[in-house]
Amino acid sequence: MACLLAILLALVAADLRVTGRARPPVAARETAIEAYEEASRGPVARWAPPEALQAADGALRAAFLEWSRQESRLLPRRDFRPVAGLLAAASASAGEALRLGEVRRTEARGWAQEAVSEARAAETHVVALLAATAVPGGQRAHLQRARLLVREAEALLRVDEIEACRERAELARVELGEALGPSLEAAERFTSREQLATWRRWVDETRAFSRSAGQPAIVVLKEKNRLVLLERGEPARTYDAEVGQNAIGVKQRQGDRATPEGRYRIVKKKDRGQSRYHRALLLDYPNAADRARFAAAQRRGEIPRGAGIGGLIEIHGEGGRGQNWTEGCVALSNADMDDLYRRVGVGTRVTIVGGDGRDGAFSDLLARVSGSPGEEKP
Numbered sequence: 001m002a003c004l005l006a007i008l009l010a011l012v013a014a015d016l017r018v019t020g021r022a023r024p025p026v027a028a029r030e031t032a033i034e035a036y037e038e039a040s041r042g043p044v045a046r047w048a049p050p051e052a053l054q055a056a057d058g059a060l061r062a063a064f065l066e067w068s069r070q071e072s073r074l075l076p077r078r079d080f081r082p083v084a085g086l087l088a089a090a091s092a093s094a095g096e097a098l099r100l101g102e103v104r105r106t107e108a109r110g111w112a113q114e115a116v117s118e119a120r121a122a123e124t125h126v127v128a129l130l131a132a133t134a135v136p137g138g139q140r141a142h143l144q145r146a147r148l149l150v151r152e153a154e155a156l157l158r159v160d161e162i163e164a165c166r167e168r169a170e171l172a173r174v175e176l177g178e179a180l181g182p183s184l185e186a187a188e189r190f191t192s193r194e195q196l197a198t199w200r201r202w203v204d205e206t207r208a209f210s211r212s213a214g215q216p217a218i219v220v221l222k223e224k225n226r227l228v229l230l231e232r233g234e235p236a237r238t239y240d241a242e243v244g245q246n247a248i249g250v251k252q253r254q255g256d257r258a259t260p261e262g263r264y265r266i267v268k269k270k271d272r273g274q275s276r277y278h279r280a281l282l283l284d285y286p287n288a289a290d291r292a293r294f295a296a297a298q299r300r301g302e303i304p305r306g307a308g309i310g311g312l313i314e315i316h317g318e319g320g321r322g323q324n325w326t327e328g329c330v331a332l333s334n335a336d337m338d339d340l341y342r343r344v345g346v347g348t349r350v351t352i353v354g355g356d357g358r359d360g361a362f363s364d365l366l367a368r369v370s371g372s373p374g375e376e377k378p
Contacts (some may be wrong), residue, residue: 035094059090069325115169146175199353223360254310278317
């Protein structure tokens with residue numbers, strides 16, 4: 001009998017050695033705990049799917065319970081293999097939670113970076129707008145708040161506070177929209193299909209005349225701050241130009257500091273000593289079309305009865321200041337004014353338009369701030 005018992009004990013011992021079922025899986029437990037801690041309390045914990053974390057937590061609890069149960073049994077009856085399986089499941093669930101959390105965090109960070117980039121770009125365009133045209137002081141307070149929000153969003157992104165970063169960036173865009181206020185509404189005409197069609201028709205007719213008549217002509221694009229000299233219908237020279245301080249507005253009356261839009265002619269060349277601005281080319285503003293628009297606006301009550309239509313609109317020198325500053329004229333640097341002065345004469349056609357619908361101070365601003373795309377060139 002003793003011999004038989006010894007044989008049985010030897011067989012049990014051999015089984016325990018071979019299967020390892022009585023050996024507690026200490027390393028597997030440490031691995032599972034570390035995986036769960038990283039997934040539930042690490043940098044990506046807030047992004048990890050709750051169901052994956054719950055599965056890991058449940059598997060860990062079941063493993064600990066089974067571990068305790070096996071330890072209470074006699075050695076020959078212990079079997080830690082189910083415990084190892086539960087710990088492996090816990091590690092796998094925690095690893096999946098960590099992986100998905102990292103994916104979600106990376107996506108959210110990408111969205112936050114995009115939001116900050118858009119807010120930063122919109123800020124740049126609004127600041128450029130303020131340099132290009134007059135904006136009421138109340139709207140500047142919104143701009144200041146927007147700029148602070150953009151800086152906060154950038155700082156939050158650096159410390160991985162992604163949700164707060166996106167919130168600040170979106171608030172910044174709202175404030176930028178408020179900063180523009182009525183100016184944003186006024187800018188919409190720079191992307192209006194109807195208005196663009198009119199401007200393009202004027203430019204096309206000016207090109208066609210220059211080509212057929214073999215004469216120079218001038219095209220001014222206000223929102224691009226650009227003056228183009230056409231010769232035989234093709235651009236021969238392009239000059240940086242500054243326009244009225246109210247660059248976004250439509251010329252309605254005297255004193256509104258807006259450069260008129262329309263088709264004009266040079267009626268007088270003023271050489272040095274004849275103009276307060278180096279040299280100048282006087283245009284025939286107001287012409288018949290301007291007078292008709294002025295009278296119609298007065299009938300609609302948009303212009304006071306005592307207001308004047310204004311005049312003395314010129315292309316002149318003393319420009320190159322990097323901002324729109326004139327009372328309604330078009331200003332070039334003195335060197336560019338000298339060059340243009342030599343190339344044109346009395347009677348030269350001058351077409352002034354707002355722009356061509358894209359890549360300008362206002363059309364691009366609309367796309368950045370309000371999300372509306374600019375018009376495509378034909």
